[in-house]
Amino acid sequence: MTSAPGVPFLKGHGTENDFVIIPDPDGTLDLSPEAVARLCDRRAGIGGDGVLRVVRSAAHPEARSMAAEAEWFMDYRNSDGSVAEMCGNGTRVFARYLERAGLAGPGDLAIATRAGVRKIHIAKDGGGITTGMGTAELAEPGGEGDGITVSVAGHTWPVRKVGMGNPHAVAFVSDLADAGPLLESPEVRPAAAYPDGVNVEFVVPRGPRHVALRVHERGAGETRSCGTGACAVMVAAARRDGVDPRRDGVAVTYTVDVPGGRLEITERADGEIEMTGPAEIVAEGTIASELLA
Numbered sequence: 001m002t003s004a005p006g007v008p009f010l011k012g013h014g015t016e017n018d019f020v021i022i023p024d025p026d027g028t029l030d031l032s033p034e035a036v037a038r039l040c041d042r043r044a045g046i047g048g049d050g051v052l053r054v055v056r057s058a059a060h061p062e063a064r065s066m067a068a069e070a071e072w073f074m075d076y077r078n079s080d081g082s083v084a085e086m087c088g089n090g091t092r093v094f095a096r097y098l099e100r101a102g103l104a105g106p107g108d109l110a111i112a113t114r115a116g117v118r119k120i121h122i123a124k125d126g127g128g129i130t131t132g133m134g135t136a137e138l139a140e141p142g143g144e145g146d147g148i149t150v151s152v153a154g155h156t157w158p159v160r161k162v163g164m165g166n167p168h169a170v171a172f173v174s175d176l177a178d179a180g181p182l183l184e185s186p187e188v189r190p191a192a193a194y195p196d197g198v199n200v201e202f203v204v205p206r207g208p209r210h211v212a213l214r215v216h217e218r219g220a221g222e223t224r225s226c227g228t229g230a231c232a233v234m235v236a237a238a239r240r241d242g243v244d245p246r247r248d249g250v251a252v253t254y255t256v257d258v259p260g261g262r263l264e265i266t267e268r269a270d271g272e273i274e275m276t277g278p279a280e281i282v283a284e285g286t287i288a289s290e291l292l293a
């Protein structure tokens, strides 16, 4: 196997949503969808749910307009090579990389994403990282139902449509096992409700202000965690519990258990959502040229 000098990578995860991190400050790397899929392959590649390419905002056409606010752009790709607007766990891992590389914090920073600028706070001494996730877009004022359903493993549930910069369908189920092995994409109907595909979350209550989920991600399949998904679930669960911080003028925090750990999600009285969780860098090396060809 030959190496491509000058193409380093790191591997990191947040609640076991794992990523290949590629520092490419000047945006010179030609990262094709096929190369992303090879990098994320868990048998023949490095393995990951996605790729985080670290590019200076000023050097990327999609981020140039955000460069004054955020020096770094998170170019996120799903493991199948598709492009996504936003990755919540990815923002924490991205920030941890910047911290480790001496390019940021601890403290406050902002990063550019396709869904806009996201504000981050890195706690001191390797503690949790908080991302300002923006506000949730809820399709309907009333609640779940919305005429949209998701079917998998012989079950069908109504879903709540939530936008977190990327699309989510949240289904409350009586048992997380009812979603089956999730080896294939759940079928969302009508398909036209999500013209660009969808991330599907299955949710059960665990206690007051406490839920657990499984997620099937667009472009990646079932993963161990999804930050935007956890935020979508938090908002859907709060509305189901009759809680709306913008109406009530009081922030609310939910604990969201994911298969790979735990996230704390707060919806503030102004509607802004903040997600706090861990992020770790676990390896670094050099990418073999065959993977990037």
Ligand SMILES: N[C@@H](CCC[C@H](N)C(=O)O)C(=O)O
Pocket (backbone or CB within 6 Å): 017, 050, 078, 083, 084, 085, 086, 087, 088, 089, 090, 166, 167, 199, 217, 218, 219, 220, 223, 225, 226, 227, 228, 229
């Ligand atoms: N795991 C991510 C979401 C990644 C993008 C998603 N698969 C999509 O296509 O929208 C997260 O932590 O938010």
